[in-house]
Amino acid sequence: DGGITQSPKYLFRKEGQNVTLSCEQNLNHDAMYWYRQDPGQGLRLIYYSQIVNDFQKGDIAEGYSVSREKKESFPLTVTSAQKNPTAFYLCASSIVGAAGELFFGEGSRLTVL
Amino acid sequence: QQPVQSPQAVILREGEDAVINCSSSKALYSVHWYRQKHGEAPVFLMILLKGGEQKGHEKISASFNEKKQQSSLYLTASQLSYSGTYFCGTEIPSYGKLTFGQGTILTVHP
Numbered sequence: 001d002g003g004i005t006q007s008p009k010y011l012f013r014k015e016g017q018n019v020t021l022s023c024e025q026n027l028n029h030d031a032m033y034w035y036r037q038d039p040g041q042g043l044r045l046i047y048y049s050q051i052v053n054d055f056q057k058g059d060i061a062e063g064y065s066v067s068r069e070k071k072e073s074f075p076l077t078v079t080s081a082q083k084n085p086t087a088f089y090l091c092a093s094s095i096v097g098a099a100g101e102l103f104f105g106e107g108s109r110l111t112v113l
Numbered sequence: 114q115q116p117v118q119s120p121q122a123v124i125l126r127e128g129e130d131a132v133i134n135c136s137s138s139k140a141l142y143s144v145h146w147y148r149q150k151h152g153e154a155p156v157f158l159m160i161l162l163k164g165g166e167q168k169g170h171e172k173i174s175a176s177f178n179e180k181k182q183q184s185s186l187y188l189t190a191s192q193l194s195y196s197g198t199y200f201c202g203t204e205i206p207s208y209g210k211l212t213f214g215q216g217t218i219l220t221v222h223p
Contacts, residue, residue, distance in 0.1 A: 035213070042115070042200060043155070043213040050209055058210065059114070090154065102145070102202075102211065104154035 002027045006091050006105035013078075013085070013112050021076045021108045023091035030095065032074040033102065036060060037088040046089075049074055078110060086112045114139060116203045118214035125221045130189045133217045135201030137182040144177050144184040145202035145211060148195075155200060158186075188219070196221045 004025045013019045025032065031050045035043040045058030049068040063082025068074055074093075078085045089108045094100040116137045123131050135144060143162045147155040161177035161184060172189045184203075188195055198218050202211040 031209075033211070040215060042118075042215040043202075044115075045210055045212060048210050056210070059212065101157045101160065102147070102155075103157075106154050 004091055004093055004103055004105035006089075006108050009106065009108060011108060011110050013110065015112055016080045018080060019078050019085075019110065021078070021089055021091075021110070023074045023076065023105060024072055025074075025093045025103075025105075026072060027093055027095070027103060028071070029093035029103070030071070031093060031100075032068065033092045033094075034058075034064075034066065034074070034076045035090045035092065037090060037107075043090065046076065085110055114205070114212050116201055116212065116214040118199075118201055118217050120217060121215070122218040123220070125191050125219070127193060127221055127223055128190050129221075130187070131191060131219060133186040133188075133199050133201075133219070135184045135186070135203070135214055137203050139182065139203075139205050141177075141179060141182050141203050142206045143204040144175075145204075146175055146184075146186050147200045147202065147213075148197045149200065149216075150197040158199075191219075191221045193221050193223065195219060 007022045033048040034046040044060050047066040049055035065077045091105045092102040094102050119134045146158040149155040175186045177184045198216045200213045200216050202213045
């Protein structure tokens with residue numbers, strides 16, 4: 001079945017550590033996105049990529065980094081520079097950028113201890 | 114740039130109707146609507162493109178007023194399964210990204 005797989009589902013991290021969240025899709029979609037979800041704030045865009053080897057900052061990119069070396073993969077690294085990293089992270093993809101339906105993964109919940 | 118949704122929360126009895134509004138300060142190319150149930154990923158409901166069309170999905174429909182940069186989601190004869198958080202997402206021309214509102218929590222009681 002086609003879809004988006006995020007891993008891990010739950011992750012605990014100590015302060016000062018970098019952590020990488022995986023996002024893989026087999027939908028053959030060109031565009032991929034990372035959103036952060038906090039209670040009462042909706043979904044906020046971290047980074048997005050419309051094509052391999054290219055990506056753009058979203059609204060809250062500080063303290064995060066991404067790469068897009070393969071069409072299927074768009075990993076997100078939460079660095080120690082991110083001041084408040086505890087959140088629910090959602091990866092999404094679409095066939096034609098923002099004009100198309102977004103398909104979301106099940107999410108990764110990161111807790112910093 | 115984040116669109117503003119209203120109301121923040123709605124409580125309904127089965128069979129009642131609801132309207133959720135989404136407004137932007139920027140000219141929009143498209144508006145998306147998604148529903149998210151607790152602990153799950155958001156699920157796509159519909160897209161409205163610039164042109165003022167209205168779409169429907171079973172008893173859920175939406176309109177897009179591009180002059181006012183506003184969209185409304187209409188839920189008629191609500192069912193228990195309609196409970197969840199509804200998000201609108203807006204696309205500004207040439208940006209290629211979707212920006213979501215803060216969400217509207219809809220609760221339907223028997």
